[in-house]
Amino acid sequence: MNGLESRQLRYFVAVAEELNFGRAAERLGMAQPPLSRAIRELERGLGVRLFERTTRQVRLTPAGEVLLRDARTALEAISAAARRASHAGRPAPQLRLALKADFDAGLLPRFLAAYRREAEAIPVELVLGGRGDQEAALRDGRADVAIVPELADTRGLDVEPLLTEPRLAALAASDPLAARSSLSLADFAGRMLPDGRLADPSAPGADGGGMPSSTAAHGPFAGSRQPVRDLAELFSLVELSDVVWFVPVSIARRHARPGIAYRTVRDLPPAEFSIAWPQDCRSPAVAAFIRAAAAVAAAAQPAITAQPLEIARSVDTAQSVF
Template identity: 50%
Template sequence: MERLEIRELAYFTAVAEELHFGRAAARLGMAQPPLSRAIRQLERRLGVVLLERSHRRVALTEAGAVLLRESRTVLEAASTAARRTRRAGRADPRLVLAMKPGGDGGLLPEILDAYQAEPGALPVELVCSFGKREVLLREGRADAALLHRPHHDPTGLDTQDLLTETQLLVIPSSHRLADRTRVRLNDFAGESLPRWPGAPEGDPPGLEVDDLGQLLHLIALGRMVAVLPASIRGQLRDDLVAVPVDDAEPTTLVLAWPEHATSPALAAFVRAAAAVAGKTTGHDG
């Protein structure tokens, strides 16, 4: 069976992404001639042409495009394995939980208390991020994450639903909608909304926000409005108002972790979270 080396895939990926042997060699910290030889040797071993070369350009063949896609998957898996292995071998093991600031639906204190009562519980390290927390899981940088469906993609992850919430429009008390008891999405269409880290530029339009305090401050200043889960009520400033949005899709707080994870400490955390969620009826807004 033909086996490809991680080194070969790293070399090929650099060339395929740069489409220039000189830039790829500089990126890899090596000379160009051995890089060119390595790519030719890889093509001979596979029996296909991966790159069309000319004096003017380097281009991927169809086979090269396939190998680039597969190489990225393999290289990321290798990096993830290394990160998880290093973390598992730490002298002070801990369970890393990724979450959005204020994005625990008010459940986290009780979950942490329940978890610490579990045999073999580890200290919990919180990584707070408005960015793509599911990526932290896939990259081996976190053991579990609190996500919100439908905003996050849990493909390839195991999940436990914790809490389903209605959504609220958070606005300054001086806003034209502040005296309304309920609103609909069309009522604030066109207003500036926060853009979360990792979102496509301009989707939605508005300033990028990576901190809950920053977000609430910008709303109070009239720079934007935001649609947030109902549990945010307890964290609002006195100069902000929260109005239920009738036609906003409810969000579900989800605990997610890598598929096929075998950590007893993680299993205990999932059990604790599920037990706490089972006692919660949810927020109606």
């Protein structure tokens, strides 16, 4: 086979993800017979079977599983190339910075101020999204650089650590644990994090994480069946239930609420923030932003790591005025 066409890859990915030719055809906006013919032609051209078909189900073969992984990457790259070319052709270029609101250790204004002093600086467009959206934005060409609290997959990206930030436990002010000034992870045995995982340190994923995608039932209050969309909803969930959230200190400092208590947790790992960009990026503007952000973060790190207990106390003091 001389080469794969993007059309063939789109057809294949649709069938591989749906595992049903009818649903895949509907998704692609085409009739099923030509889709089936296209997949057979693709298999003939490659000389392998991509699907095992029976009257009851469609399954990927080992060859199909390999192609699915690479086909997604190829289609992603094609889409990203088109977006980046379109962006580069604008008469007034912008640096597209992806981040999750409030997950910048409180340093975004300083990042931007330092960047504006760079000779290569251009106007910045913020690309806001939820947890994990920043990686996708870099890969599909919607963003040029990103500030990320964690990266599940660094494939195709360059990543530079920026800083670490202590975390506090956010819990309902009426919670018995709020009467204590300092806690350990073992004190949260049996408690739930906002995304439904156990906060118990013996459970997988017990170190917390970022914004939740869903919640589980817990305690006398059943929580929410809907995904938590923002910080206000997250804090409301914590305030009304026995859910706890391990929150970066910078967020605790900016979000004092009368119904929320913040407490230090002796053995809680810190939050880590990094800056990421596409590996093949050669943009002077991106390089300038990376330099500026790294310099600001290095200067701020000592103050960020200092005395989270005092921050928790200051938040409690602020709450007392409500």
